[in-house]
Amino acid sequence: MENHSKILIVDDEPNIILVLEFLLEKQGYQVKKAFDGLHALEILVDFTPDVIVLDVMMPNMDGFETASAIRKIPELEATTIVFLTAKGTETDRRQGYNTGAEYYMIKPFDNDVFLSTISEILAYG
Amino acid sequence: MADDRKRSLLFIFTFFLFLITYPILGIFDHKTMTLGMPTLFFYLFFVWLGLIIAVGLVVGNKR
């Protein structure tokens, strides 16, 4: 399967980065990783991913702030933001959608469900 | 593969929707006869059969 889709993962947990990177690279996606929001924004200066997988609780700049910041960048209009977080209350979810994210997934997640969501996003935008 | 099939089926739907509604239907909406049948009668059944065959081919393909 050929696949040039680009994905940015942002999480402060090295082990979760490890997991996501492994899963996504197995699917043939091009993956970049960031350890917090600021780091992510640095990377986004010259990298335009199709999907950004974003944690919420992170040092320096949390996921909600990051998502809002990303949504202000016109070049990233077509990018889909997926929150992947342990914050699971209804308020969090709503806040997530309000910042302009399209998907909100809760940790722990099922590998297959995660991957099928990503491929669904890439297929239908 | 399944996606390809879905796309073809969606295409069949829209394509035949155009064929059996106006304005295209208007081309055949006359009192004339074709092959011994009223033109509209002939056209509608002909298109209908086409639709059935098209669907049959798409879903039958995989087996």
Add this chain to the structure above:
Amino acid sequence: MLYIALLFYIAWWVDKRADRGASVVSNPYIYALSLAVYCTAWTFFGSVGRATSGGLSFLAVYLGPSLLAPLWYMLLRKMILISKNQRITSIADFISSRYGKSSNLAILVTVIAVTGIVPYISIQLRAVTQGINVLANLSPNAGNLEGYFWKDAAFYVALAMAIFAAVFGTRKLDPNERHEGLVAAIAFESLVKLLAFLAVGIFVTYSIYDGFGDLFAQAALNEATVKLFSFQSSGVTPFAWFVLIMLSLFAIILLPRQFHISVVENTTPRHIPKAMWVFPLYLLLINIFVLPVALAGKMLFDGSVLPDTYVLSLPLKMGAPWLALATFIGGFSAATGMVVVEATALSIMFSNHILVPLLIRSRGTSNETKKTGFSDRLLDIRRFSILLMLLLAYLYQRAIGASHDLVSVGLISFTAAAQLAPAVIGGMYWKRATHQGAMTGLITGFLVWAFCLPLPSLAQAGLIPNDFVQNGLFGIGFLKPYALFGLEGMDAISHAAFWSLLINGWTYAIVSINTQPNMLTLTQANIFVNIQNYIGGQDWDILKREAKMFDLRNVLNRFLGENRTQIILQEYETTNNISLKNEKNAPSDLINFAETHLAGAIGAASARLMLDNVTKEEAITLDEVMRILEQTKEAVAHSHIMETKNAELNTLTTQLTDANEQLKTLDRLKADFITTITHEIRTPVTSIRSLSKIILDYRNELDEKQISEYLQVLVNESNRISRLINQVLDIEKLQSETMPYSFEKIDLREIVQTPIAGMQQLFAEKNIRCEFKWPSEEMLIDGDRDKLIQVMVNLLSNALKFCPLNEGIIAVSLQKEQNFIILKVKDNGIGIPKSRQKDIFEKFTQINSVGQGKPYGTGLGLFITKKIVEQHKGSIRVESELGKGASFEVTFSA
């Protein structure tokens, strides 16, 4: 009579086979044929009648479904998957389930379906009655309108059909509402009506005339028939044609009986692809001869015979009474098939969503005396509903009379069914759609429909004042039912369909956008829209429910019968490999399991209502962790006392406010605490779950090194969880005042020395030096040995965590100054910024080191340390500067 006996025999035989496990109806062709329940007396008698005035316009009703067939692969398949997953038993159930299992919506949809479909059933009664009259050589509508109902043949037809439907549709109570016998009989009937119609068509075309060519050629010469060759000349507008196609396109999935046959009775979605072309082919075949028969009738009878009865009158006139009889059986097949399935489908809705909830509410659940036999009663309720439906249909047909032809009455029902389209289709593809949106959309659509179609027809029949039809409602010209808002020049059906669907769709969308879905609607929306993620069962339920095993069993017994309950519980026991015998409380997933089964018998909304009576629901919480917050309770108690005193003493008001403030703060703290704990547990669980799945899935591709790397992560993350749990438990102990501290005289030198010795290995690993000079003087205090060692361990591991590799130095010192003993633990790590030095002793504070990610830890260590120190009447503080290490100083009084 013989024919009916044959049908019963087929149904009986198939059910028997099914009981033995050999399903006859699980076959794509049977499925496609049973879908042809779509072709009713309308098709059989009405299409011909329609063709004599509207030419080929009758075809729209069959082209619509054929056009939709290619989309079944997505649409119908999705509906089936959702319905099997949620154990949905009717279209009302489907809609209510999508929008938060709302019972109001279920009732609304049921009302719409029943009112909408009654005209449709009524035309079946009329067609059969007219058929009998034609065969008996009477005028088609003889005895129909005037006279008492017991002289009316239609009344007996209705009664016979009711009995027939009741016997067929309610022979047994199946939790999934699947009736294999019924399906087989319907499929057989579809075959009969097709053959009968083809027979009469061939007779007319090839026996009366000399084939298609001859028939059409003669028709072309006749002024009255050549008109029917095109739409223009027969007065069918492009818009009306389009509306008919759209209405029938919706009807094929939304009519209650179509939903029942295509979704509820479906044995596997694998049958869909074949049905996608077989069913349209069936429709094509049954329609080929409609126009020829209509033309022939028109030419031969010249208006002297009711067009709806041409299929019978033509063979009779041409001296083929046997064919007329065969045709009648075909038409009778079509009518009974429709009535049986429709009445079954409607009665499922009516009893599940209206009668059963009423019974539950009025009787309550504590009525133990009548707990048996509910399943028998359920069948009685079904039979009663079927009788009611047919009676309504009979009354309607008596009221309307024969003033409209069959098809125009049927189309009223199609328009009603189409009102469900936005809620159903939107619900499957648009997550944002809310319960309120569906509710308002359906109500407005239904009202517009009722105002534009059935009401005027009742008015014309003289049942209600006719005035509003001519002059508009309340005399307002804009509110004329056939020219709403001044829109004129359309036929009644197109007009009503246009306005009702437009208004329905818009209110659905607008209200949905402007309202917030509740939690359950959100969960259900997610299941409906992303059903592919849920196939295979496990859905993450947000709500955790508890119930007494005894209550749950009672509820199940009452609705499913003892045997079925036993089987269900056993199934649960074997799949989960546990025994419920000694369980007093039913686990949450058993309740969900029971709910889906119960939903199969009485519908999702009723099942939910039933279980609400026996369960108590709680939002997801860490039950055990909650207890830590004893303080909350104290504050509540405090605030309570304050409140009573406040009534007597206004001076206490300020204190009360303080208590409330405190309560609020504690509440917030509690919330923060739980959020953090949940987060802290979920994070390692996420890594563990995903990594172990990766190891499992890719074990053949990974090399040894990777595997051991991953396993090491698993070990670390598991340790992280156990550490967290231990610490949470520590906090609990610290905060409950009754902690059994065993105070004794203790030498602090030993307290310091023990952990340093114990941690030598760890220091060595990171190549860190730990210095401690053993003081000569004894350092005695009163204290708990274990607790104090814990303090020391915490301080040391904290220092260890932040020390640089290879060049780390931890200096520990112990000295006596006047009456105090001072313990210092100093490291040369990264240090703590001034701004954070106050916070670090709070719960869950973690100091992040820029560029190094997050240190491993729970943020509880220093909090616990501080608590222990305080319980020894000591104090702790920190001195530090960024980049220059940190020094923790603990002071005890000697």
